[in-house]
Amino acid sequence: MINLDTIIFAISALVAVFGAVMMIGQRNPVASVLYFILSLVAQAVLYIQLGALFLGAILIIVYAGAIMVLFLFVIMLLNLRGQEDLGERGSSVGRFSKYLLVTLFVIELGMVIKSSVLPNAGITGISSMVPSDFGSVVGVAELLFGKYLYPFELASVLLLAAIVGAVVMAGREKAGDTPAAAKPESASGPGSVGGAGD
Amino acid sequence: MMENEILTLVTFFPTIGVLLLLLVPGDRHDSLRSVSLIIAFITMLFSFLLWAMFDPVANGMQFEVNVPWITSLGISYHVGIDGISLLLILLTTILSVLCILSAWRSIATGVKGFLISILLLETGMIGVFCALDLFLFYVFWEVMLIPMYFLIGVWGGPRKVYAAIKFVLFTMFGSLLMLVAILFMLFEYQKYSGEYSFDLLKIMQMPFAYHAQLWLFAAFGLAFAIKVPLWPFHTWLPDAHVEAPTAASVILAGVLLKMGTYGFIRICLPMFPEATVTFLPYICVLSLIAIIYGALVAMVQKDVKSLVAFSSVSHMGFIMLGMFALNTQGMEGAVLQMINHGISTGALFLIVGMLYERRHTRLIAEFGGIAKVMPFYAAVFMIVTLSSIGLPLTNGFVGEFLILIGVFKFNTVYGIVAASGVVLSACYMLWMFQRVVFGKVTKSENEKLKDVSWRERMVLIPLVVLIFWIGIYPKPFLDRIEPAVKQVLERVSRAKTVEAERRFQIETELPAREAGSVGATGHVAGGENLCWK
């Protein structure tokens, strides 16, 4: 039963998990980002295996290419090299309980998958027949500009808001932390006017 | 045509004022004050119109308006007034004007918020007095709470936060129980008539089972007793009064305390007449304790404001007692005394406030010899003091006399104990008056105090005029109170006979106790709500 699909799946799944594990284990954030990109690439392979060609491409281009660069950019900006003192690691009991918690969660999810009824799932697998335009640019575009036009537009508004928000948040420095300095001025304003009014 | 709208107009005109005030910049203090003064003044004129259009001989509610509001729950905007509400509304509008006038200079920070709070409060108070829908009543009741919280908490004295929170917690505690009771009544009414309604007049037609009445009376009664405040729920009052700014004290004492007694007379007595008869002795005893206790504690206070606050406890005890005497004289006296207490105690707080504005202290020991430096002030203070201790030809006497004569008829011992409160009130008021106003000027700060200004005279003179008007010719007031009181009494007296029969039945059928009590509640409740036994 071992065919090419299975090998590709096994390798990319392992790489994806490996990248994820390595990501959280690094002290240096730059290394974390690189492992994350590795995991993303492996996941893109899984996407393609599932027939989502377009999304696989998007994942690499947008996610690995743009968003992760943004992360790197911020890390460089803040000049973080992993020498950052992150304090105590916390009690091992605490860490262990967290692992346990997540493990339990994963087991639960596995049980959910096991007990859930998926048509074709157990029998067909990924080699089953699908329409020719499944996962293609056209297919996704038809959905986005047809059935999901409204959420799509909302997403664009969300992005716009995010841009504005990011600019406001990160760009505060330009205004020069002035609220404290501005306060007495604004408080004395009405006071003096009121005094004149009397 | 005007008849239908005037009540709504009086109620919401101050709210219009709030909107206007929002348009005025916050630093224009004098225009803010003028605008709110004009608004309050016009509201007062409307209420005078209400008085003029009111038919003193008609029974029942007048100027009634009933517009569906939230139909699915049977909530409607149902307002209307009788003589009792009319007088309380007048009191509210007059005191509001005087409050704004009195706070002209003393409130210098946050003027806008202060005035908005006062006007919102006015809407809330008038709303409570004319609401005939329990939901509406509850909404206005809570609307009152918030501005008052801010008035005490923002513009108050050194312990303002403690006082404000205490005030809110006490009131909230009561009003939540009231909410539960209101909801219970809603569902009971639904069971009874098949439709949801919060309408006071409709629910009043429905007989509640005796045991249901007990619980409902207890819930409403607690809410109102806290507001009155009846001993031992009174401890929020001195704190709130001492910390509150003058204007808030005036409204608190003048109108807010009346909410409690008004609630009793509008809801508890007519709706739960059988329970009223049952609770009667307890409330009377608490009232008597309040009368004596308030007077005694007032006597040893060092702060003028807390003295007046405890005197309020004592006076409100009189009002409660008069109301629960359940006869014409007592109840009419109680209603009139509600107005009188508003005028006299309001005036007392204004007077104390004027002194506070000048000296920034209210401790009795800090004064002395004020009559020498402020003769006009001393004269008005004297008049108000006399009104507070119920000297004939001032308003206090008429109310107190009616209450006492009513209570005496109802129960001789109660009457005698209550009358001794009259002696005590003379003790504490005159002692305080002597220490503040008489004697030599001992403190150098007091030597240069200015007598009252024209603005302050305009605040005090209307109250003095009212004091003498009600004292000398109370007939217009009593005439308007009488029909309303008669109606309440009619309902309660029916219950009294029912209660007597119930007792009789229980006593006569003591061997067959079970059957007796079932029969008794049965003919009250129409056999419907027997589950409440």
Next chain:
Amino acid sequence: MVTIPAFLIVAVVIFGIGAVGVLISRNIIVLFMCVELMLNAANLALIAFSRALNIMDGHAFVFLVLAVAAAEAAVGLAILIAIFRNRETINIDRFDMLKW
């Protein structure tokens, strides 16, 4: 033959790793990436379901989730910069003002 549940298992495992990361990481940037990782795990599951049910709506969802992730990254990193400017640290445990 690779079946759909296999993909789902991978997604669950990645999600679990992300969750562990969120719970134990003290570096705010890593924590942030862990959140992204969990989003990706969800995306993977969506695509797997899409394939199993043979309808493409899942792809549209994934697209939208990507947009949201991008927005989140932008705003989140901006907040991070703002916080770092004030507190000079990226240790998540130092940010305990939430209790006030």
Next chain:
Amino acid sequence: MSEYLFLVPILPLAGFLINGLLLGRLPRPVVSFVACVPVGLSFLLSVLLFFGLKGLPPDARVLEQVLFPWISSGFLLVNVGFLLDPLSAVMILVVSGVGFVIHLYSIGYMHHDPCFGRYFAYLNLFMFSMLTLVLADNFLFMFVGWEGVGLCSYLLIGFWFEKKSASDAGKKAFIVNRIGDFGFLIGMFIIFWQVGSLDFRVVMEAAPTMFVAGGALITAACILLFMGAIGKSAQIPLYVWLPDAMEGPTPVSALIHAATMVTAGVYMIARSNVLYLLAPDALLVVAIVGALTAIFAATIGLAQNDIKRVLAYSTVSQLGYMFLACGVAAFGAGIFHLMTHAFFKALLFLAAGSVIHAMSGEQDMRKMGGLRRHVPVTYITMLIAALTIVGIPGLSGFFSKDEILWKAFSSPYGHPVLWALGFVTAGLTAFYMFRLIYLTFHGKGRMDADTRKHLHESPKSMTVPLMVLALLSIVGGWIGMPHLFGVTNYFEQWMAPVMSGAGHDAVSHALAAGGGDTGMEVGLMTATVILVLVAILAARKLYGQTPELSTRLREKTPHLHRLLFNKYYVDEIYGAVIVRPLVNMSIFLWKIVDVLIIDGLINGFATLYNDISQTLRAGQTGRVRSYATVFVAGVVALVAYFLLG
């Protein structure tokens, strides 16, 4: 005629309003004009009304005027109405007449006071209240005047409010009066709920049918009403305020605390004589309290040194006489003594005021002496007054006092013991009055040189009123001579329609029959006169001729003297038994019950709540990761719930 009735009280009210509202803006002559003229007019009107009333047949001598309904509630209806009958006619004559004289006197006496206008405003307010009191046609409106005079008394006692003792005395007067009023109110309630009205005429007419004669209810009502009278008229045990009331200006003492206000209690009892006749037990209480007060106050008066205080105790004692009269159902005699007392006691006070004026404000008799050469008019008028009060035959006091003593002995309600108390009091009165005369006007001057230089007779505006009152003191009693002198007792005749009490022929018959024993009456009268003369001689011996004798007497009985000098320590006893415990209890209620228990309970709840919150708050670390952990745990639990459940 009756339509002008309301003007009698209203005129002084107008004077009060003008002087009160324009306080400090009017020159003194205008103030005194505005104050005195309305009172004078009231007096003239009273005279006219009196003669108008006299013109009517005796049984129809009632004028009534109802102005407007005052309080109406249910079937309670109280009018603002005035009633003029023989009783109130006498009262308004006395009140407005003496009041007018004292107003005139005050112009001179208060001349130097900076608060001239305020003084006259209060005085006019007092006239209004007092006239309202005596003219009111129902109990409640009478109560208006009753409290009104109390208020004016409070204001005028504390007139010099910068003096602590003065404002203390005012407050004391008001509060003690309030205690009495408490009884008055309750008494009124009983009457109202029994009769259904407070109108005098209705009550008096209906009382015999509505009340069981001698029953508990009417006895309680009468005793409670009498409690009001005890307060107002300074009887045991509420007399304590009157001596202190001497802190006020002297004309005020004369008007309010001697001539008019303090007699209101007597008037009230005479007014409700029908009720009292229904309650013999109450009458007995009145008589006993009256007689005891008479002798008790007289003994205190023996040892006082302040000239006004002596007069104050004398007033208390004389009021006791009046109540004694009422208590033996001789209401006419009580009112008669009220009238003559108004004349001579006002005169005594005004003369004392003149002395004080001459002495530059000194009131201590130990610092006086030999004044008769310096103030001859005052001396003579005061001597006349003293002779009148002790009851020298021919002067007014003789007739009224003698009638009381005789009635106390002979009335069906009387008793020899009551007479004996009155008899002894007469002797004591004579002694302390002449002690006063001798200490003040005779012997050597004991004042300091500075005062001696300023000794002067008072101005005309003060001496003329003295003379007028002296004349009245002499002749005022001639209208009420006893029958045994062979003349008509005009006063008794005049009062008869009010006093006979509807349907009480038996009582009036008994009273008339009691007056039959002429020999006994002459005997008692002679005994009294002899006792009085002996007492005067004793006073002359002790204080006029050999003053060292009095010192020796004092040293021989130190305890008795100290007891009398300190007024039996009654004030101190009241302070220790009533005032202090009350204040302590109040402090206890405030600090312990209010703050500690009630507030403590409530604050305790708040604290408890706060503590619980503080404990739970520890879970809120503020760290994102701990929140996330809990979140994940929650999700795990939820999923587990759905999987397993």
